[in-house]
Amino acid sequence: xxxxxxxxxxxxxxxxxxxxxxxxxxxxxxxxxxxxxxxxxxxxxxxxxxxxxxxxxxxxxxxxxxxxxxxxxxxxxxxxxxxxxxxxxxxxxxxxxxxxxxxxxxxxxxxxxxxxxxxxxxxxxxxxxxxxxxxxxxxxxxxxxxxxxxxxxxxxxxxxxxxxxxxxxxxxxxxxxxxxxxxxxxxxxxxxxxxxxxxxxxxxxxxxxxxxxxxxxxxxxxxxxxxxxxxxxxxxxxxxxxxxxxxxxxxxxxxxxxxxxxxxxxxxxxxxxxxxxxxxxxxxxxxxxxxxxxxxxxxxxxxxxxxxxxxxxxxxxxxxxxxxxxxxxxxxxxxxxxxxxxxxxxxxxxxxxxxxxxxxxxxxxxxxxxxxxxxxxxxxxxxxxxxxxxxxxxxxxxxxxx
Numbered sequence: 001x002x003x004x005x006x007x008x009x010x011x012x013x014x015x016x017x018x019x020x021x022x023x024x025x026x027x028x029x030x031x032x033x034x035x036x037x038x039x040x041x042x043x044x045x046x047x048x049x050x051x052x053x054x055x056x057x058x059x060x061x062x063x064x065x066x067x068x069x070x071x072x073x074x075x076x077x078x079x080x081x082x083x084x085x086x087x088x089x090x091x092x093x094x095x096x097x098x099x100x101x102x103x104x105x106x107x108x109x110x111x112x113x114x115x116x117x118x119x120x121x122x123x124x125x126x127x128x129x130x131x132x133x134x135x136x137x138x139x140x141x142x143x144x145x146x147x148x149x150x151x152x153x154x155x156x157x158x159x160x161x162x163x164x165x166x167x168x169x170x171x172x173x174x175x176x177x178x179x180x181x182x183x184x185x186x187x188x189x190x191x192x193x194x195x196x197x198x199x200x201x202x203x204x205x206x207x208x209x210x211x212x213x214x215x216x217x218x219x220x221x222x223x224x225x226x227x228x229x230x231x232x233x234x235x236x237x238x239x240x241x242x243x244x245x246x247x248x249x250x251x252x253x254x255x256x257x258x259x260x261x262x263x264x265x266x267x268x269x270x271x272x273x274x275x276x277x278x279x280x281x282x283x284x285x286x287x288x289x290x291x292x293x294x295x296x297x298x299x300x301x302x303x304x305x306x307x308x309x310x311x312x313x314x315x316x317x318x319x320x321x322x323x324x325x326x327x328x329x330x331x332x333x334x335x336x337x338x339x340x341x342x343x344x345x346x347x348x349x350x351x352x353x354x355x356x357x358x359x360x361x362x363x364x365x366x367x368x369x370x371x372x373x374x375x376x377x378x379x380x381x382x383x384x385x386x387x388x389x390x391x392x393x394x395x396x397x398x399x400x401x402x
Contacts, residue, residue, distance in 0.1 A: 018114045019087075025107040027051045027061060036113065041086035051111070055085045055094075066133065068098040068111070082136040082143070084121045085113065091121040093136070095143050116143060118171045123303035125311065128161075128168045130297040134289035138165070141286045146172040151236045153221075153281040154259045156288030159337030162259040163219060165288055169257065170215040178214030178254075185223040211254035221260040221281075222271050232258070233277045291335040299324035301336060302343045306355075309347055317347045318354050326357040 010031060013020045019036035021029050027050045037046055042054040052058045061067065068081040078099045085094040095114045102108040119139055120127040130136070145152060146169055154162045163182065170180045210216075216239070224232060239256045262268065263285075264278045291298070299319060306317045319327075332338045346359040 013110070016112065018112045020110060020112045021046075021051070022101075023051055023109050023111055025109075029054065030108070039087045039113075041089050055083070055113075057086050068096045080140065080143075082116070082139045084131050084136075085115075087115065091131075092116075093119050093121050093131075093139060095140075116172075118168055120304075121300075123300060123307055125304065125307045128164060129300050129304050130294060131300060132294040132296045134294045135297055138286070138289060141284075142169055142172065145169070145284050145286070147174055148284070149240070149255065150283050151239065151256045151258065151281055152283075153264070153285045154257060154288060155263050155285055156259075156261070157290045157335055158261050159332075159335035160288045160290050161336050162288050163217065165286065166215070166217045166257045166259065170217075173215075173255075175214050175255065178212050179210060180215050181211045181217065183216065183218045185218065185220045185228075213254060216254050216256050218256065218258045221258050221264075221273065222262065222267060226272070226274065229274045229277050233274065233280065236277070236280055291332045291339060295328050298328045298339065301339060302327055305340055305343050306347060309344065313348070315347075316353060317350065320354050320356045323354075323356040323360065326360050330360070 010033075013022070013031065013033035016033055016035065019039050020033050021036055022031040023029055029047050029049055029051060032046045040046060040054050041057060042049070046054050050061070052061055056062070062083070066081060066083070068079045068083075078097065080095060080097045083094055083096050084091050086092075087094070093116045095116055096111060097114075098109050098111045100107055100109050116139060118127050119142075120129045121131050123129065130138075142165065152166075152169065154165055156162045156165075167180060170176060216235075218232065221232075236256050236258075239254050258281055262271075264273050264282065267273065302319050302324065306319065310316045327339070327342070330342070332342075334341075342360060343355075346355050350359050
């Protein structure tokens, strides 16, 4: 039966653009296409091996709550997960999709593997980086809607990297050749900041023209008044070409992404969001985890920042294991942004090239305060951004022409 099954699926797997395998319920590989064999870091015959041996170079199965095979076995439905796989000798963040192709009790699955672009499981100067379960769950959300033609809501604490998640969504979509326009609404008022200019909100709809068919990112939703929220709703509707009122406008096709520091159903007293706007934006909300939920990513984020800082300063720094452990023991109310300030200070003040615990022994008074109400500390020095986040050619802010 297994021989007939693999023979039947062999042509389909051979034509797959992604690495793919047929696997049994115990995780043993029954058939693998050529792309999978070539990309695998495992040396030797893959058929007959367990998937964790080939994909993770490990001697044990993945935890049940993270393994797509276990999820597919329990639900008998298509299941996806983001894993860190060893491919061509490197750790890569990979989207794994498992689909059962036979019925119990002899369950068999086809699994496809697709490496995710613009994210990294190792230190990187421009990509979004991480390996923790919380980060990989975030990537699952991003991968699902990167190309979806719907408005998106990104929710996360101040400093957690919502803007950089929006930029990664833009880079992972087919819109990456088009502009990425950032609009900041930090406080309620009659104007908002677009790049380096203040634009009256009555010209809200014209912003779609700057975005073209790219992405329009509106930060700090809670800073909009009720009147401005109505304008934002009209902007979102126009981006989706509802009611046909923008059928001939040049901005048709732009996607709107909105960010909020707090879930829309849990806003502080005095802050409200229109019900119709909240419903429109909440089609598929994306939650950015705070840094305290991804402590294992702190050394990776710090190394990524040091790579970026090395290019700007012309020096090379290395984070020692004791230094990484010291960073993981600290608390970061300001999330990734605060971590960036700590690492930058330590690197620029260090006498040598290695950063250990002694370099991070700052008093609390040296740290920039983070407003509990959502205020943000001053921006980092020019040319520096939070670690592991992109500011590359397809992720730059687009500023309106004067």
